[in-house]
Structure formats: C-alpha cells, structure tokens
Amino acid sequence: MLSSSITSLTVVLIVVFLFKEGIGLFNQKPVEPGYVIAINKNNKVKELSSVQLKNIYDQKITHWSEVGGTHDSIVLFQLEDISNYYSDEQIGDNMQNLGSCMSRLVDSLPNIIAFFPDKYLDKKFQGTLLEVDKVTLHDFFAGKEWIPTAKPSAQLGVLPLILGTLWVSLGAILLALPLGLAAAVYMSEIANERVRRIMKPLIELLAGIPSVVYGFFGLVIIVPLIQKTFDLPVGETGLAGSIVLGIMALPTIITISEDAMRNTPRAMKEASLALGASRWQTIYKVIIPYSISGISAGAILGIGRAIGETMAVLMVTGNAAVIPHSILAPVRTIPATIAAELGETSNGGLHYKALFALGCILFLITLFINLTVEFISNRQKHNKH
C-alpha cells in the first residue's frame, strides 16, 4: 500500500518543493541583499523598476526625466567610483569614514544615483533610499532579458528561454516527425517479420543511449559540420540542438505511432484491399487516418521529451540567452539554464529561486503535455467501442 502510493507521494513532494522555492521568487527584490540604491533627497523619483535600473546603469536611460524626474542627466555611482571623489586619506585606512563620505557625496550631487552596501549607510544619511519593486509575474514572463547576475538589479525575464526551448523543440520535431512516421509505417505495414525483429531492438538501443553521449556526438560531429557548412563563427546553434534532439525523439515517435498503426483492425485493412485498393492506398487512406490520434500522441510526447532534455542541448546550443531570430544563432533552453547556472547560485538566494521557478514552468509544460497525450489516447480507446 505504502509503496504503491510512493509515486503519488513523490509527485506531490516535487510539486511542493519546486513551487515553494519557485513562488518565493516573487517575494524578493531583484537588488542584491545588503545593498541600497540611494538618490539625493531633493530628487522626486521614489521608485524604479528593475528594468529601469538596469537601463540607467547601462546608460540607456541618461536623464531623470525619462523615469519621472527633472530634466537633468543622471550621475551614476558605484562603490568603485569613490576614489574619483575622495582621496584615500579622507576615506580612512579601513574605510571607517566611508559612511560619512557617502552621505556627503549623495547630499552634494543632486542628480546622483548611488549603489552601495548598506553597511556604509551613515546614521546621518540625508538622501532618499529608493524602493525597488519586487519581482513581478509580468517582469518574469514578459521580460526580454535573462541576466540573473546583473548589477545593481538582476534581470529575470524568461521569455528568451521559453522561446529558445520551443524553437529548438519545434525544429527537432519537424526533423524527426517525417523520419519517425516513415519508419513506423515501414515497420508496421511494409517490412516483413524478420526485418521488424531486427529493427525493433535497434530502435530501443537508440532510446537507450545516454543523452550526454548524444550531446558529445553532437559536439564533436554535428557542431563542426554546421559551422563549416554555413560558414559560421561558432557551430553551437539552435539547429545543432534541433538535430540532436530530433534523433533523440525518434524512438518515442516510432514506438508509439507503430503501436497505433498495428492496432488498426484487420477487418478494415482487408476490406480496403478487397475493394481493389493497393497496399499503399490502404496505408494512407485507411491506416493513417485510423491511427492519427496515436500518431499525434507520439508526436506530442516526442516534443515533451525534447522540451525536457537537458544535457544534449546544454552541450550543443551555445547557450546564449537571447530571443532566437534564426536557426543558425545560439539559443538557450530552460533545462540547460538550470543545469548551467544552479551550481553557481547560493542556496535560497534570488538566482536560486529564479531557477526553481524555471523548474516549475518546465514541470507545468511537461505535465500539460502528458495530460494531453492521456486525453488523446483515452479518446482513441473510447472511439473503438
């Protein structure tokens, strides 16, 4: 009893742990803990969004008027810049006077924005400490940039990652579907029993090869091939990912669509043949339409595999977190992001939680795919009766 509920228990635990950490992201501010952002007390700006902050520090926003202030240009300040304003003697040997220097600096420059650790916040500090919005759902899903280590404010837009994932998976399924379907038709309707008995274990073997080996193969063969063929600076592209994932999705598509085709009632096939149709006509007029839901289940499951695949993609797609514009550009997928970045994060921090939120998205996508497949195959069973 206990052991049979363990799968249910595991799923529930996965949901609890994933979502607890993932949702925690939306209670956090994107500014590094222990740091403050201060402006002059006469500045009217009270709040800045994370994107605005980043643009200010990237100097894409250069005037306070762009964020609701006066028409003066913004003076950027980070702690490294302190030596431009004060000499070492003024700061003191052990930075003991840094706090008062900061107060004076922010007081004297009306257009400053300063980003520094809160331990240097003097008791007599006169400036305004800016409120930065918590990470919002909108920032997360509609943000176009994924730079979780950006300073002063982390950029956590998952749009490029989601698009990258879909992009690579779609490419994979476009490559794998025609091949896989052809093989399924061939194995279930055309090939004789002997060929089938040889091919079946080979397809199983294809499914058994570890993903890291596929990734390695992609890295040493497909990536250089793409680089040479298209004369690119780097061969690690979305196309390389699609090819590798396509190969990996083949066994799923073949096995499931072959099963579906073999389940076509004998009477239907024989009726078609008896009416004078050729075997080929029977295949595309009777068998494929009859088993179309099984075939689509296979295709959807293949997409699901591709979306969740980590190692192979991580090794061949180049991992640039930008919204993909061509199949020949590097892309980064959700699983690859988690795998590449989780090792560098501190337990419980903003970045850590952001990666768990990515895990939640991945979980929901694959759950949706599984339920869809379940729905399709249930309907198929229903139709038969």
Place this chain on the structure above:
Amino acid sequence: MINEIKITKRKKRNQAIAFWIFRLLSYSIVAILFIILSFIVYKGASVINWGFITKMPEEGMTKGGIYPAIIGTLCLVAGSMVFAFPVGVLAAIYMNEYVKDGIIKKIIKQMTNNLAGIPSIVFGLFGMSLFVNKLHFGDSILAGSLTLGLLALPVVIRTTEEALKAVDNTFRQASLGLGASKWQTTSKVVLPIAFPNIITGLILSIGRVSGETAPILFTVAAYFLPKLPTSIFDQAMALPYHLYVISTSGTNIEESRPIAYGTALVLIIIVLIANLLANGLRKYFGKKVKMN
C-alpha cells in the same frame, strides 16, 4: 479495359515508389544509429585498455584512467536500485494483484505516468532541495542514489506490471482453488512466473540510470576527487558527468578528447550490455515458458 490496366499500373508504380521512400527513410535511421555507434567505437577503442579502467585520472584529466568514475557510477546504480527495485516491485504487485479497478487505481496510474514524464533536470532540482538541503545529506552518494531511484521508479513499476499482467489468470485461479491464500498465490505462483520479465525491467532501468547526468549534477557529482568514496555520505565522480565536464568545461579540452571518447565508449558498452542482456533473457525465458 486498357484504361483499367493503366490505372492498375500507375497504382503499382506509386506503391513501389512510396515503399522505397519509406524503406530508405527507415534504413537512414538505422544508419544514424550505426554512425553514432561506430564513430564512438572507432575513436574510443584505441583508448580503452586495462589501465584506462583501473587508473586514476592524471595531469588534469588529460592522462590516466577513469577508475573513480566507474566506481562512482557503480555505487549510484547499486544505491538507486536498492531503493527503486523493492519499492517499485511491491508497488506493482499491490497495483496489479490487490487493488480493484476504480478511482484509486486510476489516480495511482496517472501519478506514475506523470512521474515518468517529468524531465530529469526537475528531478535534479527536487533532489537538491529535498535530499541535499532539507534533509542535510549534502552532496552525497545517498542523495544522488535516492534521486536516481525516484527517476527509475516508474520504469520498474511499469515493467513489473507488464510482467505480472502476462501471467495467465488460470495460474492464480488454480492456486486459489487449491486453498492457497492471496499472498501465497502471489509469492509462490505469480512472482516466480513473472520473475524473468521483472529482471528484464531491472536491467533496462540499470541501463537508464547509469547514463543519467542531469539528476546527479547537483546531488552527488564531483569534477575530480583524488580518493574513492568511502561512505554513502561522500561525493563521487560518475561516468556521464565525467564525459560532460571533460568535453565542455575542462581546462584542456583538446588534450582530454581521447579520454572523452573512451568514457563515451564505456557508457555505450554499459547500455549495450544492458540491452542485449534484457533481450537475451526475454527470448530465453520466452522459449522456456512456451515449452512448458
């Protein structure tokens, strides 16, 4: 009449063309498999020798062997199976022999399916937050084995269920009819008959677990350890992770390529053996049962 012959001819020609296309595409899949395998065998075979599988890595992974990675993977496979095999088999027995068709069975089935569909990297995240952080196992063989075990669970449950379903109901009825209890029937009659197929499932899941990388990234895997692990709370190296790091992020990627080919070949050999063994067993026992 002539028209009909023409149509028949065209039909035949179309069919021949279509069948050839399908045959060609199917063979191209087999060709892909052979290209991958032969490439890795060709490049890796010259690297593999006794020293390669029994020596520690040397000179920043550019020389020496992969002994600790092999040992690590063996530990992880053993650990995950110690957990997943009994739990999975018991779960399948309970599901197939005891639970009646109904809502509970449906839910459990659905959950098992869902678990099987979860990407391996999500298992990695989960293993990290539960075993490594919450239960304070740290990066350890224990945490890695449990994570891999959970991943293998649906495979074990499914294959065991298939095996149990394949046992003819007359065996159960005969046993119950002779006055045996339900548990006696299950343990003395059903399980022995289903056993070969259950073992096949076990072997297949070993093949799968030994190649998984994403779940062990954050739960156990280490880039390099000078010593072998001595307890289940130690970190370990593992073959798939080893292949990943030395082919992507090592300091001497070019010099360690031969080692990478060798590691990939060892992984392929493990999977190949698991598949052959499983197929062989299936055939062997299939014949034996028929003869009886």
